[in-house]
Amino acid sequence: MNTQKKQVPIAVLGGGVIGLAIAFELAKRKHKVTVIEKGLCGGQATGAAAGMLAPYSEIGEDPDDFFSMCHESLLLYPEWQADVKEVSELDFEYNTSGSLHAVFHEADELALETRLQWQKGWQVQSEIVKGQALRHLEPHLTDDVIAAMYYPGEHHVYSPDYVVALKEACLRLGVGIIENAGAVSFADIRQDGVAIATEQQGNIDADTCIVATGAWTSEYEEALQIRLPIYPIRGQICAFEQGMEEVKHMVFSSQGYVLSKRNGSIVCGASEDVAGFDTSVTDKGINRLLKWSHKLFPFTEIMEPFHKWAGLRPATQDGYPLIGRLGHCPSIIVSSGHYRNGILLSPRNARLVADIYENKPAGLDMNLFNPVRFS
Numbered sequence: 410m411n412t413q414k415k416q417v418p419i420a421v422l423g424g425g426v427i428g429l430a431i432a433f434e435l436a437k438r439k440h441k442v443t444v445i446e447k448g449l450c451g452g453q454a455t456g457a458a459a460g461m462l463a464p465y466s467e468i469g470e471d472p473d474d475f476f477s478m479c480h481e482s483l484l485l486y487p488e489w490q491a492d493v494k495e496v497s498e499l500d501f502e503y504n505t506s507g508s509l510h511a512v513f514h515e516a517d518e519l520a521l522e523t524r525l526q527w528q529k530g531w532q533v534q535s536e537i538v539k540g541q542a543l544r545h546l547e548p549h550l551t552d553d554v555i556a557a558m559y560y561p562g563e564h565h566v567y568s569p570d571y572v573v574a575l576k577e578a579c580l581r582l583g584v585g586i587i588e589n590a591g592a593v594s595f596a597d598i599r600q601d602g603v604a605i606a607t608e609q610q611g612n613i614d615a616d617t618c619i620v621a622t623g624a625w626t627s628e629y630e631e632a633l634q635i636r637l638p639i640y641p642i643r644g645q646i647c648a649f650e651q652g653m654e655e656v657k658h659m660v661f662s663s664q665g666y667v668l669s670k671r672n673g674s675i676v677c678g679a680s681e682d683v684a685g686f687d688t689s690v691t692d693k694g695i696n697r698l699l700k701w702s703h704k705l706f707p708f709t710e711i712m713e714p715f716h717k718w719a720g721l722r723p724a725t726q727d728g729y730p731l732i733g734r735l736g737h738c739p740s741i742i743v744s745s746g747h748y749r750n751g752i753l754l755s756p757r758n759a760r761l762v763a764d765i766y767e768n769k770p771a772g773l774d775m776n777l778f779n780p781v782r783f784s
């Protein structure tokens with residue numbers, strides 16, 4: 410155990426995609442940042458994610474400021490990912506395949522029409538494809554799919570490599586990264602700073618602390634004196650080795666998705682179960698994924714997944730993340746609860762939090778994300 414006490418201007422708790430992206434953005438703006446991670450960076454939800462940047466497939470109705478944030482984040486990705494690659498000098502897959510949201514029944518086509526209408530207002534590139542046009546786009550998709558919404562603008566990254574590059578980019582910009590810190594608690598919270606106690610890596614005083622601890626954030630309810638209803642929703646996911654047949658797009662159905670990665674795997678996800686902080690996979694969870702991948706792509710019926718894994722999405726009570734500075738403890742900024750969209754949201758969220766740190770206008774209605782809205 411390191412007993413030396415450090416003093417830093419900004420400490421970010423949590424080295425997932427949210428914490429690292431914030432650190433990267435702040436470092437680009439010339440701020441001195443230290444990330445404190447209780448285990449390994451990217452070792453939780455971030456490393457488990459499918460990496461889809463798919464707001465139009467994910468959010469089917471009621472566009473609001475959350476949709477706006479997701480939409481803006483997708484548009485930031487080409488520049489953001491190029492920046493991470495340039496600074497880190499590491500490559501990771503950024504795949505501009507586009508996506509298909511497939512439906513099996515005529516009644517579901519109506520829902521696609523409704524989406525098409527409101528998404529036009531957001532200049533989303535989308536079209537309903539059927540028959541030959543659909544088979545041309547995705548030759549091995551089952552004939553049982555009667556139509557699909559095609560979103561050429563939805564993309565995906567390979568999350569495990571993205572987070573490695575993000576960490577390296579942070580290091581190269583001078584961000585301090587402390588991993589394997591063990592339990593991390595607040596020894597003292599003042600108006601103008603915090604004292605952070607770590608189990609394994611000594612104590613750290615910071616002028617500002619950004620809490621980006623994903624599904625574990627509710628541990629700080631008592632210390633921060635607010636309700637933080639963020640809880641883990643397990644996502645089980647698996648991968649096949651790609652054979653002769655390929656999956657060209659991210660293909661969504663109402664019950665799951667299938668997509669190919671550059672490393673030769675076909676990823677099939679993901680369950681949503683409540684299992685506390687347990688990240689094991691279950692036969693029930695994986696079999697359900699397999700059933701839906703067989704329904705979409707019958708060629709997968711003879712395949713066995715070579716890799717099965719799970720991660721904990723940080724879900725919130727109302728589905729929106731908690732982002733903002735705490736009025737009663739201005740030395741604390743919270744940025745947690747990005748649930749199914751943390752990889753997608755990483756660039757826009759990072760800019761938002763950096764703007765909050767610099768007391769700049771957020772450019773979004775922040776009421777929806779107010780971190781004290783449950784208190």
Ligand SMILES: Cc1cc2nc3c(=O)[nH]c(=O)nc-3n(C[C@H](O)[C@H](O)[C@H](O)COP(=O)(O)OP(=O)(O)OC[C@H]3O[C@@H](n4cnc5c(N)ncnc54)[C@H](O)[C@@H]3O)c2cc1C
Nearest residue numbers: 423425427447454455459460461623644720750751752753
């Ligand atoms: C199966 C699956 C598929 C997904 N697919 C997608 C997708 O396609 N697209 C998408 O956008 N999102 C997807 N997600 C969601 C996405 O992974 C999350 O929204 C995102 O990773 C959340 O990032 P985070 O940094 O908040 O959390 P995490 O990655 O969980 O990071 C939080 C970090 O904080 C650390 N920590 C916890 N407590 C403390 C503490 N007290 N002090 C210091 N460190 C602490 C943890 O060890 C962890 O490393 C998926 C998730 C899963 C599980």
